[in-house]
Every structure is written in structure tokens, then in C-alpha cells.
Amino acid sequence: MRLLTFRGGVHPPEKKELSEHRELTKAPLPELVYVFLANHTGVPAKPLVDVGEKVLTGQKIGEAAGFISANIHSPITGVVKEISKVYHPVLGKPDNAIIIERRGEDSWQLLEPQKPYEEFEPQEIIERIKEAGIVGLGGAMFPTSVKLTPPKEKKIDLLIINGAECEPYLTVDYRLMLEKSEKLIRGIQALMKALGVKKAIIGIENNKPKAIAELKKASKGTGIEIASLKTKYPQGAEKQLIYAITKRVVPSGGLPMDVGVVVQNVGTAFAVYEALEEGKPLVERAVSITGEAVREPVNVIARIGTLASELIKLAGGIKEDEVDRVIFGGPMMGIAVPRIDIPIVKGTSGITVMPKEITPSKEVYPCIRCGSCFMACPMNLQPFSLNLYATNRLYDRAVENGLMDCIECGSCSYACPANIDLVKNIKLAKKVYRTLKGGKK
Ligand code: SF4
Ligand code: SF4
Known part of the structure; x- marks a missing residue:
């Protein structure tokens, strides 16, 4: 069978074997969290809390400050210790964060009501997604409610769910597809209802046969299809994913909605399920802590704002003699960080600790016009x-x-x-x- 794919791309070593077998486990609650006001693409949120204020897990602590913006919520129960600048892993410079110190039991303030997605109207689904501060969890951190509200003249007929996880090393989407398949399917159905589309396709690279089989089983009778994609980087990039599955070409400077498509990531669809049916705002996410230079790669569900250094401890720590660099994300599109006491954001799907020997030689030569x-x-x-x-x-x-x-x-x-x-x-x-x-x- 000819596999769905796109022109170009590369096939770096996949390295999924380091962590793909590690089930998602809850990371211990951190003593401190650092929640950036800019936990999304667009305008940073406006703080709603003051220093010294007590907060519950899930309580809104920052409000969307524009159309392209998102709410932020407290990932732990505690007290606001400080609002100050902390090194931001995406911006690459210090930026405003609400620092919360943990106190007492983990007490949640959930969104109400919690009920099956079928009982929400389409607009209510979008409102809940907005209230829950859900953004694209594949890394882009674009506010999901905005993506679900295309201009009237853009007719959407297809939802594509990105389960490609083409970035080497990372395996959290794989684990979500394997372990949370039924909830994930309900999240996708909710997104379909919000968009008013009858068709959704989950694109998964063919190096994840167990996930393909699991989702085929879980989606039976729902009308959701599974597309097996050639394993090639960047298969999960929106334009390449859309082309591989539909052969529709997003025009230069255009967006998926220009060809009638909305793309959402697997993690985002799962977060949508949790927001609707369990009332959970986006305060935690799945993160792979992986790479040859950590002792025991793991996949964890971590609270947003946890320091990478705390999560790396869960993977047995760094092999100091072997480490070359630490990357937020994977080696292709991730961002190398100067130190590890940096908090994760909503878009952090992994922390990859790269070893020296496979980091390419840094000596640069003149272009040889090889093409x-x-x-x-x-x-x-x-x-x-x-x-x-x-x-x-x-x-x-x-x-x-x-x-x-x-x-x-x-x-x-x-x-x-x-x-x-x-x-x-x-x-x-x-x-x-x-x-x-x-x-x-
Ligand atoms: S980084 Fe830009 S120029 Fe380079 S391969 Fe990707 S799309 Fe092409
Ligand atoms: S040597 Fe020149 S042509 Fe060849 S890949 Fe590098 S930049 Fe491109």
C-alpha cells in the first residue's frame, strides 16, 4: 500500500524506542510553579491575582487580554509568592510570570457544569475551550477557541487530528493515543460538533502501529477515520499533514481554513475532553523527558510551570559526562536552553537531553551547491x-x-x-x- 506523504522532508533517527514504552505517570506536585502570562501565541494574559493571595488548582489567575490570547489557571493549590520576570523557554528571555508556592492539599476549582459533550451546544464548547485556556499543545500554543472560530466565508468541512508526532524522541502523543483513546475520541467528537463538520481524520505515522490499531478500535462507529502516514519529518507540520491526507494545497501565506480544514493536535483534543466532561482547565500536560543523556527516559503528566530540572530528576537525572545540550521540545524544532531551572509552558511536549556523540559536528564549510x-x-x-x-x-x-x-x-x-x-x-x-x-x- 502506498503511504500518504508530502514532497521533501528528511528522516532523522526516530529515537522513539527510548521512551515509547513508558506509560504516562503523574509527576509529583512541585513546590513552586512559574506560570507565564505569555503561555500562548498572542497577547499575554492580564493577571487577576496579587502577591499573597491564596489560589486553588484550576483557579483562573490571568485573563485573555485580546482576541488572540488565552486564560491561565493556577496549576497548584497555594499562595502567590511573586509576580516577576523568569526565563521563558520560547521567547528566550525573561518574561512576566506568576510564581505560586504550594500549600496544603491539592484542591481543585473546576469549571461547571461537567457533562457529556453531547449536552453542550457548539458555541458552548468553544466558550468552554476558551475559558479553560486551551491552546495548541503540539507546540504552537495558538488559542484553540480562535482556530475554531473561522470567518463566516471560510467553510470548514474537515477536522484533521495531528497524531503524527514526527519530531524525533517525543512519545507523549503516542502514549495519549494508546492510553486515553476513548477520551481522546470524545474530545475529537466535541471538536467536530464545535466546527459543525461531519468528518474527522486522525493522521498517524506508520511507526506507531499500536496507536493506529487502538484508535481504529476506539473510533468504530463514530465516522472518525485513521490515516496511516509515511514516517518522515515534518509529517506533522500543518500544511504537509493536510496535503498528505487530502492533497489540498494551502496557498502561500494562507491558512488551513483556506482549504476547508482545521488541524488540532492529539493533546489538544484530549484537553478539550477534560475541560468539557471533567471541568479541568489546562493546568497540566503530557511531557516526554528523554534523550540518551538522561538515565531513564519517562513520560509524565506535569503541572504547567514545573521546572525542567524537577522533571529531569524523574528521568533519573542527567548523565553529566555525556550531555551536549538540553532542548525544550525535540531536536528538529525544539529550542536549546541555557540551563535547566526553566519552567515548562503549555506547549512543552518534551525535554530532550542530547548526548555529545550524535550532536552533528559544528564545523561549518562553504556551500557546495549540492541542492x-x-x-x-x-x-x-x-x-x-x-x-x-x-x-x-x-x-x-x-x-x-x-x-x-x-x-x-x-x-x-x-x-x-x-x-x-x-x-x-x-x-x-x-x-x-x-x-x-x-x-x-
Ligand atoms: S526550515 Fe524553511 S527553508 Fe528550511 S527546509 Fe524547512 S521550510 Fe524549507
Ligand atoms: S551545501 Fe549548499 S546547497 Fe548543499 S545543502 Fe548546504 S546550503 Fe544547500
Whole structure:
């Protein structure tokens, strides 16, 4: 059978075997949590609590401050200790966080009512998702309620659930599909109801046959289909996923809704189930703590705002002689962090502790015009040209050649035999161009 896929891409070592067999377990409650006001894409939340105030687990502590923004909730029961700047793993600089110290039992303030998704109206589902502070848990952290509210003229006929988990090392979506299949299916059905679509397809790479079998069983009679995808990076990128499953092409500068599709991640669908039927705001998530340089990789459900250093302890700690770098996320699209006392955010799907020997040689050579980066680019761009324009500050030329279509997947850098960090230069050029244009594309 020909497997569904897309043009380009790369196949880095999967490394799933390190943690895929580890069941999800609850991480111990942290003594302190650091909840960023910017726990999502868009405008940071506005704090609703003061220093010294007592808070319950699940209590709203920050309110969405714009259309593209999200609520934040206390991940533990305790007292607000401080509101100050803490190093943010995505922004790469200190940013405002509410610091909460744990006190007493874990007492929850749940969202009411809790009932089967069938009893919610579509708009009520979207409202609950918004109230619960749910954002894209695949890493993008885009507010889910916004994605579920496309403009009237955009007709959506398909929901795609991203179960590809194409990033090497990470195995939390796999474990969710395996262990929480029935709840996950109900979350997907709720999303279908919210969008008013009759069809949903879960895309899963074919290196997860057990998850495919489990979800086929759990989705029987629901109309939800399972699509087996070729294992190739970045299979889980939205545009590549949509193309692989439907052959619809999202236009340059466009969004999935332009081709009638909304994409949600497996973890997000599970969070939707929990918000509706169990009344839980998004205060915890599944995280893989993995990599050859931790002693015993694990998959845990951790409270948002827990320090990575606490979670790494659950994986037996770092092998100090072997570690090269610690990455929030996986090695392809994740972000290397300068230290480990950094809190996880809603989009942190993994902490990957990379060993020295498989970190590619850092010696950089001149471009040999081999074309490997072009062959690897899933967006059909010419990364070597973009890199040239970027490093020579020819931003308009770069944009004419598709700079803003780059999905920052890193396939070009991975494929480059000269070790040129193309994606780093391209990302920087995008940032500079946006700044020059006053934040617009
Ligand atoms: S140019 Fe962008 S989209 Fe293309 S491979 Fe490089 S990072 Fe990925
Ligand atoms: S892969 Fe590297 S060496 Fe080859 S063309 Fe691209 S930038 Fe040049």
C-alpha cells in the first residue's frame, strides 16, 4: 500500500524506542510553579491575582487580554509568592510570570457544569475551550477557541487530528493515543460538533502501529477515520499533514481554513475532553523527558510551570559526562536552553537531553551547491538562496523567494553536508523583516 506523504522532508533517527514504552505517570506536585502570562501565541494574559493571595488548582489567575490570547489557571493549590520576570523557554528571555508556592492539599476549582459533550451546544464548547485556556499543545500554543472560530466565508468541512508526532524522541502523543483513546475520541467528537463538520481524520505515522490499531478500535462507529502516514519529518507540520491526507494545497501565506480544514493536535483534543466532561482547565500536560543523556527516559503528566530540572530528576537525572545540550521540545524544532531551572509552558511536549556523540559536528564549510537543502525542503523553497539573501540582509529578495512561507522545520539544516545552519539564518531574517514591516508579514 502506498503511504500518504508530502514532497521533501528528511528522516532523522526516530529515537522513539527510548521512551515509547513508558506509560504516562503523574509527576509529583512541585513546590513552586512559574506560570507565564505569555503561555500562548498572542497577547499575554492580564493577571487577576496579587502577591499573597491564596489560589486553588484550576483557579483562573490571568485573563485573555485580546482576541488572540488565552486564560491561565493556577496549576497548584497555594499562595502567590511573586509576580516577576523568569526565563521563558520560547521567547528566550525573561518574561512576566506568576510564581505560586504550594500549600496544603491539592484542591481543585473546576469549571461547571461537567457533562457529556453531547449536552453542550457548539458555541458552548468553544466558550468552554476558551475559558479553560486551551491552546495548541503540539507546540504552537495558538488559542484553540480562535482556530475554531473561522470567518463566516471560510467553510470548514474537515477536522484533521495531528497524531503524527514526527519530531524525533517525543512519545507523549503516542502514549495519549494508546492510553486515553476513548477520551481522546470524545474530545475529537466535541471538536467536530464545535466546527459543525461531519468528518474527522486522525493522521498517524506508520511507526506507531499500536496507536493506529487502538484508535481504529476506539473510533468504530463514530465516522472518525485513521490515516496511516509515511514516517518522515515534518509529517506533522500543518500544511504537509493536510496535503498528505487530502492533497489540498494551502496557498502561500494562507491558512488551513483556506482549504476547508482545521488541524488540532492529539493533546489538544484530549484537553478539550477534560475541560468539557471533567471541568479541568489546562493546568497540566503530557511531557516526554528523554534523550540518551538522561538515565531513564519517562513520560509524565506535569503541572504547567514545573521546572525542567524537577522533571529531569524523574528521568533519573542527567548523565553529566555525556550531555551536549538540553532542548525544550525535540531536536528538529525544539529550542536549546541555557540551563535547566526553566519552567515548562503549555506547549512543552518534551525535554530532550542530547548526548555529545550524535550532536552533528559544528564545523561549518562553504556551500557546495549540492541542492540537498532544496530536496529536503517540504515547502519547495531554495534554502541556500534564502540563506544567501538573509546573510546579506537582502530581505525583500528573500521575501520574493518565499521567505515567509518557510515553516522553520529545520530539514534544510539537517540535510546540509556543509553544516550551514540555514534555518537559523532564515528564522532571523523572518524576524527582522517582520520588525522592519512593523510586525506585519
Ligand atoms: S527553508 Fe524553511 S521550510 Fe524549507 S527546509 Fe528550511 S526550515 Fe524547512
Ligand atoms: S545543502 Fe548546504 S551545501 Fe548543499 S546547497 Fe544547500 S546550503 Fe549548499
